[in-house]
Amino acid sequence: MELNVGVVGVGVMGTYHAQVYAGLPGVRLVGVADPDPFRQAAIEQDLEVPAYPNPEDLLGKVQAVSIASPTSFHYEQARMFLEAGVHVLLEKPMTRTLREAQDLVRVAERRGVILQVGHIVRFYRAVGDLMQMVRNPWVLEARRMSNNRRIRDIGVVLDLMIHDLDLVLLLxxxxxxxxxxxxxxxxxxxxxxxxxxxxxxxxxxxxxxxxISPQAERSLTITQPGEVLRLDFNSEYTELSVHRSPPVHPDPDRTVPNGRTQVQTERIAIHNENPLRRQLKHFVDRIQKDEPPLVTLEDDLQALELALELSHALQPVSV
Structure with missing residues (x-):
């Protein structure tokens, strides 16, 4: 039996959700909701599904929804669907406050429905490989730079840094x-x-x-005993580099004339295979096949809590 799904908020990310759902087997995209009539018209034309002005218009039509509206609407919209017994995939960050997020978790547990947070980085194949390679790290350095200020209701910590906070906490x-x-x-x-x-x-x-960076960068470097691991993300491939230190008793033949010791480097290009599709398929499989979650809601709450603490403590450097 097909799973009837909808999408709330069809800006850039929500449109991607709708497009992926429209192509997933066992899923029927029954409609989207967005207050912008131009976005409504674009979805109706491109995907040939109804577009409604209000999220409430999807109630009774959907068994699951993705919510990709601005963060300020997350709590109210997610709670409405959860209370109605609808499974919810909620784009990060969950909510504006930890208390709101904790309430959503309680509602989902009480109603017996799935609440999943859209941390897409978790679904990069290279990240899965990295999880198996990290042991007792000394230093982790994450850099996430862009020149895109389209998100205007939250700052850069909740918008971008939260991806890396979540990943480091999981590692x-x-x-x-x-x-x-x-x-x-x-x-x-x-x-x-x-x-x-x-x-x-x-x-x-x-x-x-x-x-506000002129050059885009998404990377994670991990220094641990004997090696340095580095992930460089881009649109299609993620490069995983492993730089290994020489043995404790180095071979004199591997020492270059200037006294520096050679380091062995291994580079692997890993195809990203549309991490959003993997994320949404995981959400659907949890509903249809009772698959276990990749992470727990407690993990989601910890990432949000740290992001909120950093955001509140942020002291802008004076110009």
Missing amino acids: LREKPLRYSVVGRQVDGLDEFAQAVVDFPSGARALFTASR
Whole structure:
């Protein structure tokens, strides 16, 4: 039996959700909701499904929804669907406050429906490989830079840095011990932020996120005993580089004339295989096949809590 799904908010990300759902086997996209008549018309023309002005118009028609509206609407919209017994995939960040997110988790558990948060980075194949390779890291450095200020209701920490906060928390499986953060504002919103987060194990994570960078970059570098791991993300492939240190007793024949010791480097290009499709298929399979979640809602809450703490503590550097 097909699963009837809808999408709330068909801006850039929501349109991608609708397009993926329209092509997923066992899924029927029955409609979208967006207050913008131009977006409504575009979806109706491109995907040939009804477009409604209000999310309430999807009630009674859908068994599951993706919510990709601005963050300020997440709590109200997600709660409405969860209370109606509809499974919800909620784009990150979950909500504007931790209390709202915790309430959504309680409602989902009480109603016996699935609430999944749209952290797309979790569904990159290279990230899955990385999870198996990380052991006792010393330093983790994440850089997420762009020149895109289309998101105007949240700052750069909740918009971009949260991806890397989530990933580092999943890799370390520790709660932060302490942190510091600085940044810059443009037109009243934080558009650049740098954070240092220390963990009880002694690991230190460095995060840089920017929506005003002239050059795009998405990378994660992990230094651990004997090697450095680096992920470089791009649109189609993610390059995983492994730089291994020489043996404890280096071979003199591997020492170059200037006294530097050679380091072995291995590079692997991993096709991303549309991580959004993998994410939405996982959501659908959880509903139709009772597959276990990739992560827990507690993981989602921890990532949001850290992002909110950093965002609240952010002290913009004076110009």
